[in-house]
Each structure stands twice: as structure tokens, then as C-alpha cells.
Amino acid sequence: MHRREFLAAAAAASVFAPKVLTAQEKLFIKQFDSAEALAAYSRLSALQVSQPLLMAHRAGYSPQGGLPECSIPSAELVIRTGPAMIEIDVRRTSDGAMVCLHDSTLDRETTGTGEVKDVTLAEFKALKLRDANGDPTEIGPSTFEEFLAWGENGALLWLDTKDVDPATLVAMIRDHAAEARVIVSAYGRETLDKYMAEDAGLVHFVPLIPALDLPDLPSVLATGLPASHMIGFAGWYVPNLRGSLDMAEADIPALLDLGRADQRLTPDAMDPMLYENAVKEGFPMMNTDQYARVLEILGITDWA
Secondary structure, eight states: OOHHHHHHHHHHTTSOOOOOOOTTOOOOOOOOSSHHHHHHHTSHHHHHHSOOEEEEGGGGOOTTSSSOTTOHHHHHHHHHHOSOEEEEEEEEOTTSOEEEOSSSBSTTTBSOOSBGGGSOHHHHHTOOBBOTTSOBOSOOOOBHHHHHHHGGGTOOEEEEEOSOOHHHHHHHHHHTTOGGGEEEEOOSHHHHHHHHHHOTTSEEEOOOBGGGTBOSHHHHHTTTOOGGGEEEEEEESSOOHHHHHHHHHTTOOEEEEOHHHHTTSOGGGOOHHHHHHHHHTTOOEEEESOHHHHHHHHTOOSOO
């Protein structure tokens, strides 16, 4: 389903009411002609001379309530608000469909109960999403394919892959010609090897974590992933300086995750110094639950 068809169908079903765009209204989208161009845009040196790159956690939901997380309406709000990548979590149902939900269970985010992996796609699609306050909404959960179709206009997706099959995920990315608008997470050597066997040209987020048998940069590069297509993980709040320095020498950006702090704050309680100092100290890629406020703090008004 194409994005315009999805929006029309959703509006007709009163799933949500997207604002009608005027001729003057801007969508904050960014289109690349190849995965190589996306990789070049996201290099550490490129971000340092242009501007930081933010990731809107869980599709840009608000921790204060409102739109539910990992939903297309919350993602739609991101591209109407400012330049940010949209992070979504991808899981599998019992019949192998790839769907978007952060938790492994349905209880917190939806009107259902139990494990995502234990329900069929039809059962999953019959549910409604809850907002951050736990209140049910009229918004239904989405599949990964629906997100890919919606993002054809140039929305950039950061895929936090959970229990998906790499071959199936890459095949769907190819089917939607989405190689230039996705960053794919890979956790652990076995998973990364599978992605490399499918397509070594995608941009991948790979955290250096000993528990995932990828403790250092050489172990990641040994899989065949080029440094030019890797994004690393700096850590939560306080960066892993040794790993970040190794990645910086290879021009690899390291994502700094500030979401766990942001989700406990209201926008007016956030300290601008935290985000400004992160950029000054060499961490211009950040995951945040308050993307609109961080864009404002950093003075980012459009894509570089």
C-alpha cells in the first residue's frame, strides 16, 4: 500500500485524522539516491561539519501521552515537525509477519495480552494501540511493510530489529526499493553475518558489546561490514570513550542514547547543556524521546 493510499484509507476509517497539507506546508523528508549516499551523509566527519542527526525514539511518540509509540501517526508528526530519523521496532508474529511494536508483549502498548510471537497477523491487526499514559486509542498497530510504504516520500527509518529473519527483512527492503532510506540494526556476530550474506551494502547499526560477541571494532569489520556503512553505539548518558575513539578514527559515528533520561522529563525541564556538550565532545548522533525539543536546543531547522 502506498503512503497516500494508506493515509486516505486511515482517514476514511477514522483511525486518525492527518492534517491536510497546504501548498506552503513543508515535510521534513530527506531522499538519497543510494545506500552509499546515506552512508556518506551519516559519517562522523560529515555530521561534525554539517549538523547533528537525531533519532526520534519509538517513531517519535510523546512520553507525555498523545499519540502511541511505534505508530504511523506519530511518525507522520515527526516529518511535519523537523528533520529526524524515525526509529521503529520490528518483530515477528506467529505466522511470520513483520510488525512494529517495541515490547515483546502486547500488554503495555496495545489492547491485547500475551507475546507478539504467539499471535497471528490478523489477531495483531485487530488490536488498538495505547498511548504513553496507557489509554486506548483508535489507532491500530502497523506492519513493517506499511511503514516502508508510508516512508516512500523520503522518511528515513531506523530499524531496531528484534526477532526478525534477516533474509526476509532485506527482501522486503529490496521490494520497496528502500535501501537508501533505512538503517538496520544488527545485534551479535551470527545476526550480522546473516545480513552480510544478504546485502553488505546496507547501512547497519552495530553496538560493540562483549555479551553479543562483538566486543570491539575489528570483530565487527571482520564480518565484511565496511566501516563506511557502520554506525556504532556510544552508550547511555556517558559515552564508552575507548570504543568511541576507535570508531572515530574510522570515521564511524557513535549513537548516544539519551532516551532513558528524556522520557522522564517534560520539554521545559530538559537541560540544553547536556545536548550541546554532547555535540561539542564529538557525539552528533543522538537517540531522544523529545526530538522536537532537542531540535530546538541545537538550532536545527532543516536537513543539512
